[in-house]
Amino acid sequence: MNNFIYENSTKVCFGKGCVKEFLACKLKSYGNNVMLAYGGNSIKKNGIYDEIKKILDAEGKNVIDFSGIMPNPTYKKVMEGAKLTKENNVDIILAIGGGSVMDCCKAVSLAAVYDGDIWSDYWEKSGVIYFEPLPLGVVVTVAGTGSECNGGAVITNEEKKIKTGRDYPKCNPRFALMDPEYTMSVPKLQTASGGFDILSHIMETYFSLTDDDNVSDDISEALMKSVIRNLPVAIENPNDYTARSNLMWSATMAENRIIKLGKACDFQAHQIEHQLGAYTDCNHGCGLAVIHPTYYRHIYKDGICKFVKFATNVWNISTEGKNSDEVAFEGIQALEDFIKQIGLPMKLRELGMTDKSILPEIAESCNVSPGSYGKMSKESILEILNECY
Ligand code: NZQ
Numbered sequence: 175m176n177n178f179i180y181e182n183s184t185k186v187c188f189g190k191g192c193v194k195e196f197l198a199c200k201l202k203s204y205g206n207n208v209m210l211a212y213g214g215n216s217i218k219k220n221g222i223y224d225e226i227k228k229i230l231d232a233e234g235k236n237v238i239d240f241s242g243i244m245p246n247p248t249y250k251k252v253m254e255g256a257k258l259t260k261e262n263n264v265d266i267i268l269a270i271g272g273g274s275v276m277d278c279c280k281a282v283s284l285a286a287v288y289d290g291d292i293w294s295d296y297w298e299k300s301g302v303i304y305f306e307p308l309p310l311g312v313v314v315t316v317a318g319t320g321s322e323c324n325g326g327a328v329i330t331n332e333e334k335k336i337k338t339g340r341d342y343p344k345c346n347p348r349f350a351l352m353d354p355e356y357t358m359s360v361p362k363l364q365t366a367s368g369g370f371d372i373l374s375h376i377m378e379t380y381f382s383l384t385d386d387d388n389v390s391d392d393i394s395e396a397l398m399k400s401v402i403r404n405l406p407v408a409i410e411n412p413n414d415y416t417a418r419s420n421l422m423w424s425a426t427m428a429e430n431r432i433i434k435l436g437k438a439c440d441f442q443a444h445q446i447e448h449q450l451g452a453y454t455d456c457n458h459g460c461g462l463a464v465i466h467p468t469y470y471r472h473i474y475k476d477g478i479c480k481f482v483k484f485a486t487n488v489w490n491i492s493t494e495g496k497n498s499d500e501v502a503f504e505g506i507q508a509l510e511d512f513i514k515q516i517g518l519p520m521k522l523r524e525l526g527m528t529d530k531s532i533l534p535e536i537a538e539s540c541n542v543s544p545g546s547y548g549k550m551s552k553e554s555i556l557e558i559l560n561e562c563y
C-alpha cells in the first residue's frame with residue numbers, strides 16, 4: 175500500500191428515528207440562528223421539513239430558510255446562501271438533502287466567512303483553508319454522493335462552464351444524521367442514479383494502482399457486491415429498509431476516504447461527467463452510467479489484472495477456457511447489463527443530448543486524470559464521448 179494519513183471529523187448518527195433522537199442535542203453547542211437549507215419541494219411533500227421544523231421550534235431556534243438549491247448547484251446559488259448567512263448572523267447551517275444541497279452548503283460555509291472570491295481561490299485551483307468555515311450539519315435524504323462524510327463540494331460555474339469538485343477536510347460536516355427511512359420517497363430513477371454513483375465511486379478507486387494485495391480493494395469488492403445486491407431491491411420495493419440502509423451506508427463508505435487509503439484513485443469518468451454536466455446540466459449518476467462501460471473498454475488492457483479480478487470476484491464470472499482479455503471483457507459487459515437492468519441511460523442521446531457538435535469543447539475542458547490505468551489525453555476523451563453518443 176502507498177503511505178497515507180487518515181482523518182474524518184464528521185460524527186455520524188445512523189438509523190431509524192435518528193433525527194428525532196439526536197438533532198436537538200447536536201444543535202445545543204451552536205447559537206440560536208439556524209439556516210435550514212434544502213432543494214426543491216421533496217422535503218415538504220414527504221414530511222421531513224415539518225418534522226425538522228418542529229424540532230427546531232421546540233428548541234426555540236430562529237430558523238432562516240434557504241431553499242431552491244438545484245441539482246448541480248451553481249456558484250450563483252452559493253453566493254445567494256452566503257449573503258443570507260451574513261444578513262441573518264447565522265450560527266450553523268443545517269443542510270437537508272442530497273449531494274447538491276450538502277455541497278452547496280459546504281461552499282456557503284466558506285463564503286460566509288471569507289472576504290475574497292471563493293471560486294477563484296478554492297475551486298478554480300485548490301487552496302489552503304486557514305480559517306474556520308461556518309459550522310455545518312447535514313440530514314441526508316438520498317443515498318449517492320457520500321458528501322455527508324467528506325469535505326468535497328462539487329460546484330458549477332455557469333458563466334465559465336466549469337463543474338468542479340474540491341475536498342477540504344475543514345468542510346466536513348460537524349455531524350451527519352442518516353435515517354434510511356428518509357430515502358424511501360426517492361423516485362426510482364434517482365434511486366438508480368444515486369446507487370450507480372456509489373458503484374462508480376468504488377470502481378474509480380478500485381481501478382487504480384496499487385495492484386498489490388491490499389485491504390482497500392478487498393473492502394471495495396464487498397461494497398460493490400452489496401450495491402449490486404441491494405440496488406435492484408430498493409428500485410423494486412422503495413420501502414425495503416434493509417436495502418435502503420445498506421445503500422445509504424455504502425454511499426458513505428465509498429466516499430469517507432476509507433477505501434482510498436493507499437490507492438492512487440482514478441476519477442476520470444467523474445471528470446468527464448462533470449464537464450458533461452457543466453454543458454448540459456445532466457443528472458450526475460445518469461451521466462456516469464453512460465460513460466463507464468465505454469471508458470473501461472478503452473483502458474482495460476492497461477489494468478488487466480484488476481479487470482480480471484473485478485469480473486471474477488464481483489460478478490462471479492468463470493475463467494475456464496478463457497484468456498484474461500475475454501474474462502475482463504465479460505466483467506465490463508456484466509456492468510453494462512446491470513446499468514440496463516436498473517433502467518439508466520446507455521447513450522448521451524438518451525440523456526437528452528441532441529447536438530454532437532459540443533463534444534470537442536467538452537473534451538477540451540476535461541481534466542486528464544493522472545490516476546487512470548490508461549494513457550488518457552483530450553483526444554482519447556473525445557473518442558470516448560463520440561462512442562457514448
Ligand atoms: O430538490 P428536491 O426537491 O429535494 O429533489 C431532489 C433532487 O431533485 C431529490 N430528492 C432528494 N431527496 C429526496 C428526493 N426526492 C424524493 N425524496 C427524497 N427523500 O433528488 C434529486 C437529486 O438530488 P441531488 O442532491 O442533486 O442528488 P445527488 O445526491 O445525486 O447529488 C448530486 C450532486 O452531487 C455532486 C454531483 O456532481 C451533483 O452535483 N457530487 C458530490 C460529491 C461529493 N461531495 O463528494 C461526489 C460525487 O461524485 C458528485 O460529483
Ligand code: ZN
Pocket residue numbers: 319371374375444458
Ligand atoms: Zn459521483
